Amino acid sequence: MSDSILVLEDDVTLNHLVVRQLNKAGYTTTGVSTWADARKFLENNEPALIIMDGRLPDGDSLEQLPSIVDEYPVIVLTAYGSVKNAVDAMKKGAEDYLLKPISPDELLFSVQRTLSNSAIRSDHQFCKQQLRAKTLGGKSLIGGGQKMHELKRLISAVAQDDITVLVQGESGSGKELIANAIHEYSPRVSRNFVAVDCCTLQEKLFESELFGHEKGAFTGADRQKKGLIEGAEGGTLFLDEIGEIDGTIQAKLLRVLETGVFRRLGGTKDLVANVRMVAATNRDLERMVREGGFRADLFYRLNGFTITSPPLRERREDIPELAQHFISNHNFSRCIDKQLTPAAIRKLIAYDWPGNIRELKNVVERAIILSRDKQKILPVHLAFGSSQGGQSALLNLSFDHDPSLDELTAKYLEHQLKKYSGRRSQVADVMGISERSVYRMIKRYELSE
Structure with missing residues (x-):
């Protein structure tokens, strides 16, 4: 199907010439001479170009x-x-301009x-939207349990x-997905997201990677190099x-966070750091501060x-969806639509996942x-690590108040x-009570199975 073009020109002769030339070139062209006629045309048509x-x-x-x-070039x-x-x-958004008289x-x-x-531009925008939808709705934020709903709310x-x-x-x-x-x-979504793995870089190398360096800053620095802060400019x-x-x-x-400026290694100029910083850790930074290992x-x-x-063990209800995602997106397919059996899903849910989502991905693959x-x-087909499926990890029953015995019992039963x-x-065997007692406790505490 040919592209549709609207020609808006009050010179009737020129209007006819342009329309005829473009129709001859294979475009579907309509000519009008006033804005009133143009508005009527645009109410029912969507040209590719005006x-x-x-x-x-x-x-x-x-x-x-x-x-x-914003709608038409x-x-x-x-x-x-x-x-x-x-x-x-051109400043107001026109793609091009042509001086009269116009050469065909x-x-x-x-x-x-x-x-x-x-x-x-349309293809690029579409790809960005698809990638964003995949990132937000699928790849990074999979799961509809209570923990994930709260996480998405905070984000x-x-x-x-x-x-x-x-x-x-x-x-x-x-x-990192968060x-x-x-x-x-x-x-800042239109600019770069730059990730830095702080534990893999030595001090001098880390400083050079993060802040960049000037020529001659150290042996081998034969040219200026911009750092990752500059690479994340605006992002x-x-x-x-x-x-x-x-x-x-x-x-x-700390200086970057407090002042918004930094210097390249070996440099004397203050550069502006127009970045939003997100940090992550698996360590207890408050404890490190108390012990002197991290600046307060x-x-x-x-x-x-x-x-x-x-951790994955606290969002077990998301495990089936995560596992299916890894099955659907693995890159070494035998062209077979793989499915987990109910028994396999139960085994995945029962495991405590000390390696969390990364371990689940490895087990599924x-x-x-x-x-x-x-x-x-x-x-x-499911091969777990040393803590074989179902071995209990540390159980954390957290409350914002001193819980009663009934509250502790209900929380523990819900976990199991x-x-x-x-x-x-199985819950009865773990708790050392009869299955009938488990049933009565479920009804008493109004828990769902």
């Missing part, structure tokens, strides 16, 4: 530009000697270039502000495992807003390989029901 004169009998086209350039036609108007049109070849070249650029609340965020959580629980989601929800800088950096870097990072002033700067990434050409993944997928016989 070509319009700079001045019309019923309105100044330059004044109308801001209201249409525009080429402005201008009389000789009106170059200033053409420049103004120049007209076709401008139309082709404008339509091509518009298509590229949505803090993303719009530029406050520094500290993400705490165990290794493998998805801290940081990326904060970036994706923020006004988000994610500092993973912030608890691993030493005191010297802590002091320089830096901790308080980082701790502007804290988000805790829940290993199961895909071990199940070979079979469609169903069975419990026998989630862990064993509502199978009362």
Whole structure:
């Protein structure tokens, strides 16, 4: 199907010439001579391009530009000697302008270039939207349990502000994905998200990577290098495992957070750090502060807003969805639609996942390989670590008040029901009571199985 073009020109002869030329080139072209006719056309049609004169009998086209350039690419036609108007049109969003009299070849070249650029922008925007939807709705924030709902609420609340965020959580629980989601929800989404792994870089190398360096700053520095702070200009800088950096870097990072400026290694110029910082750690920074291993002033700067990434054992209801996601997105497919059996799902839910989501991904991908050409993944295909499926991890029953015995019992029973997928016989064995007693306690505490 050919592209549709609207020609808005009050010179009837020129209007007919342009329409005829574009129709001959294979475009579907409509010509009108007033803004009133153009508005009627646009009420029922959506052209791929608008070509319009700079001045019309019923309105100044330059004044109308801001209201249409967001929806349609525009080429402005201008009389000789009106170059200033053409420049103004470009500033207001026009894609191109052509001086009258118009050369047919120049007209076709401008139309082709404008339509091509518009298509590229549309494709780029579509890909960004798809990637954003995949990141927010699928890849990074999978799960509909209570913990995930609360996590998404916090991300949505803090993303719009530029406050520094500290993400705490165990290794493998998805801290970087949370940081990326904060970036994706923020006004900085159109700029870069730059991740820095603080535990893999030595002091000098870390400083050079983060702040950049000037030529001659150290042996081998034969040219200037911009650091990751500059690479994240206008975007988000994610500092993973912030608890691993030493005191010297802590002091320089504190200066960036307090003043918004930094210097490259070996440099004397103050550079502005236009970045939003998100830090993450699996260590207890408050304890490190008390023991002298982490600067208190830096901790308080980082701790502007804290988000805790829940361990997988505390969101067991999300395990089936996560496992299915890894099955659907593995990149070594045998072209078989793999499915976990109910027994395999129960085994996954019962395991305590000390390695969290990272470990779940490894277990599922290993199961895909071990199940070979079979469609169903069975419990026998699931190979866990040293703490074999179902061995209890440290149980944390947290309350914001001193709980009663009934509250403790209800919370513990709820935990066991989630862990064993509502199978009362297994819960009864673990708790050392009869299955009938478990049933009565479920009714008493109004728990769901």
